Amino acid sequence: MNTEPLLLATSSGDALKLRPEGPWTAANVATLETLSRSVGAEVDRSRVVTLDMSGISALDTLGAWVLEKLSRRAASSGRSAEFIGVADHFSGLMDEVRQVNRHTPPPAAAPNPVLLRLGDLGKSTVGAREDITIFLQMLGALFMAVVGVLRRPQTLRLTSLVYQLYRIGWQAIPIVALITFLIGAIIAQQGFFHFRRFGAESYTVDMVGILVLRELGVLIVAIMVAGRSGSAYTAELGSMKMREEIDALSTMGLDPVDVLILPRVAALVIALPILAFIGSIAALYGGGLVAQFYGDMGPAIYIARLHEAISVTHFEVGILKAPFMALVIGIVACSEGLRVKGSAESLGRQTTTSVVKSIFLVIVLDGLFAIFFASIGM
Amino acid sequence: MSEHQEEFAIRVRDLVVGFGRQTVLDHLSLDVRRGEILGLVGASGGGKSVLMRTIIGLIPRRGGTIEVMGEPIGGRTRGAATAWGILFQQGALFSSLTVRQNVQFPLRENLVLSPELMDEIAIAKLEMVGLRAQDADKYPAELSGGMTKRVALARALALDPPILFLDEPTSGLDPIAAGDFDALIRTLQKTLGLTVFMVTHDLASLTTVCDRVAALADGKIVAIGPMRELLQSEHPWVRAYFHGKRSQMLQHEMR
Numbered sequence: 001m002n003t004e005p006l007l008l009a010t011s012s013g014d015a016l017k018l019r020p021e022g023p024w025t026a027a028n029v030a031t032l033e034t035l036s037r038s039v040g041a042e043v044d045r046s047r048v049v050t051l052d053m054s055g056i057s058a059l060d061t062l063g064a065w066v067l068e069k070l071s072r073r074a075a076s077s078g079r080s081a082e083f084i085g086v087a088d089h090f091s092g093l094m095d096e097v098r099q100v101n102r103h104t105p106p107p108a109a110a111p112n113p114v115l116l117r118l119g120d121l122g123k124s125t126v127g128a129r130e131d132i133t134i135f136l137q138m139l140g141a142l143f144m145a146v147v148g149v150l151r152r153p154q155t156l157r158l159t160s161l162v163y164q165l166y167r168i169g170w171q172a173i174p175i176v177a178l179i180t181f182l183i184g185a186i187i188a189q190q191g192f193f194h195f196r197r198f199g200a201e202s203y204t205v206d207m208v209g210i211l212v213l214r215e216l217g218v219l220i221v222a223i224m225v226a227g228r229s230g231s232a233y234t235a236e237l238g239s240m241k242m243r244e245e246i247d248a249l250s251t252m253g254l255d256p257v258d259v260l261i262l263p264r265v266a267a268l269v270i271a272l273p274i275l276a277f278i279g280s281i282a283a284l285y286g287g288g289l290v291a292q293f294y295g296d297m298g299p300a301i302y303i304a305r306l307h308e309a310i311s312v313t314h315f316e317v318g319i320l321k322a323p324f325m326a327l328v329i330g331i332v333a334c335s336e337g338l339r340v341k342g343s344a345e346s347l348g349r350q351t352t353t354s355v356v357k358s359i360f361l362v363i364v365l366d367g368l369f370a371i372f373f374a375s376i377g378m
Numbered sequence: 379m380s381e382h383q384e385e386f387a388i389r390v391r392d393l394v395v396g397f398g399r400q401t402v403l404d405h406l407s408l409d410v411r412r413g414e415i416l417g418l419v420g421a422s423g424g425g426k427s428v429l430m431r432t433i434i435g436l437i438p439r440r441g442g443t444i445e446v447m448g449e450p451i452g453g454r455t456r457g458a459a460t461a462w463g464i465l466f467q468q469g470a471l472f473s474s475l476t477v478r479q480n481v482q483f484p485l486r487e488n489l490v491l492s493p494e495l496m497d498e499i500a501i502a503k504l505e506m507v508g509l510r511a512q513d514a515d516k517y518p519a520e521l522s523g524g525m526t527k528r529v530a531l532a533r534a535l536a537l538d539p540p541i542l543f544l545d546e547p548t549s550g551l552d553p554i555a556a557g558d559f560d561a562l563i564r565t566l567q568k569t570l571g572l573t574v575f576m577v578t579h580d581l582a583s584l585t586t587v588c589d590r591v592a593a594l595a596d597g598k599i600v601a602i603g604p605m606r607e608l609l610q611s612e613h614p615w616v617r618a619y620f621h622g623k624r625s626q627m628l629q630h631e632m633r
Binding site: 025026027029030033059060061062065066069089090091092093096097099100101103341342343344345346 | 485491502535566
């Protein structure tokens with residue numbers, strides 16, 4: 001509007017007269033702070049402070065507060081301060097500002113950092129127990145839902161199940177096939193490259209076959225599904241929780257486990273073995289292409305070697321793991337989704353937790369299966 | 379404030395806004411005078427929020443002009459935060475920031491000031507909207523609907539903008555709080571020469587705080603004027619709105 005804000009101070013004896021002028025608004029905040037600081041010492045020395053407001057051209061909450069703060073400083077310890085010449089259209093604001101910041105709560109004492117760390121450790125320990133409880137509860141709830149569906153098959157949400165199968169199974173096929181194809185090709189290339197040195201190139205096929213069918217095919221696919229579909233489940237259920245849709249379902253007498261979670265987890269359990277199979281075949285195909293173009297091994301020899309190297313057992317070991325991994329991914333994704341609180345941040349956090357936790361659990365599960373199959377001689 | 383100023387804070391001329399084949403606002407014109415509180419009423423889904431969001435620049439328009447404080451608005455305007463404050467219907471608080479940080483956000487982004495003063499201003503704004511300093515360190519998820527609204531108002535007012543847009547400000551507040559809220563808007567409007575553009579269904583607010591009320595129907599402003607005049611309006615929708623059973627009852631009580 002016009003000029004810079006000013007603060008004129010005239011003192012006589014122990015009385016101080018302050019006359020702010022110009023626009024005391026947020027746009028000039030830096031100047032205002034400097035001005036009020038510059039008269040601070042004088043204000044502390046004076047017994048009677050008068051603030052003459054008649055020179056102010058514009059005032060907003062920020063400017064009013066800076067002046068009010070000066071007057072409070074002046075009025076402390078038995079001295080006095082008053083405002084004079086407050087224009088009518090500013091008086092409402094000045095009255096308002098006089099009321100605020102009267103009861104500032106004492107700042108919370110900074111906690112001991114060592115205790116804070118210990119506290120975090122304790123919390124996460126208790127939290128881990130809670131995680132296990134939630135996992136088991138969800139497993140139990142799913143089991144009950146399955147029992148309910150077996151007793152009355154018409155209660156199965158078929159539409160939802162088919163839709164989920166389409167989303168997490170059918171739509172995932174291209175990317176799963178592409179990635180496993182590349183992984184198979186890379187393993188074969190590495191095998192030919194390193195085994196060539198001691199003339200064991202033909203064993204590359206054994207390595208690719210066994211590794212892909214037993215471990216990598218299902219593991220890679222499970223990790224991809226955890227990242228692709230598990231995160232989607234968590235985010236969906238989480239935002240439904242945030243918008244009270246899940247509460248709405250419950251109040252209508254429907255169990256969210258039946259309606260939302262069972263179709264999702266069931267779809268995962270059905271889709272993951274299929275995806276793992278497709279992925280394994282794609283990986284073997286990738287290995288075959290590398291054998292032909294890099295390892296100078298024709299398709300006929302590759303298939304014949306593969307035939308000798310692998311058996312149905314290897315395939316069974318891989319594919320048997322898939323439904324269990326799917327169950328773990330589904331349970332983790334859905335229970336993390338239901339743990340979302342009101343904020344967008346918590347939705348993000350639970351989605352991350354869901355993916356990290358399910359990938360971790362899938363790998364742990366894979367390790368346990370490896371021990372199990374080794375000990376039963378498969 | 380200063381002398382030679384535009385008479386109108388917001389001028390909307392021939393505004394056309396639509397989505398797909400549907401036209402929501404059809405050659406709408408509206409003037410908001412400087413320093414008035416204008417209430418906008420209209421059927422649910424009738425384009426009240428669309429009008430507000432178009433003026434703010436959140437929704438593109440198909441035709442017409444909008445001037446805010448004498449300056450034409452074209453698409454997204456820079457520095458808009460200092461020109462207006464907006465209270466969204468659901469509050470739209472940043473959920474990862476505390477209440478205090480939410481209120482400080484516009485201050486921090488637009489001004490250079492000491493952390494101490496920033497804290498004091500934030501608390502001052504919070505107390506002005508009827509919250510306590512103790513609430514400052516809560517997160518939006520911990521607030522009730524009414525408190526969320528107040529924090530959102532505090533944030534909208536953080537920079538003392540000349541124009542304040544309110545989208546259903548009193549919905550979700552209890553009648554006492556709503557009354558206080560209306561009074562607060564009045565105070566601020568008086569002290570700062572604030573222009574308030576308020577979308578509301580609260581008949582009490584319309585009657586007590588609004589200088590003028592505009593009625594939006596069929597994509598146009600069909601009636602505008604002080605509440606008294608609107609009550610006399612012959613437009614069928616306006617009649618239905620103000621002379622329905624609910625409205626009659628309230629007005630009767632108020633008389």
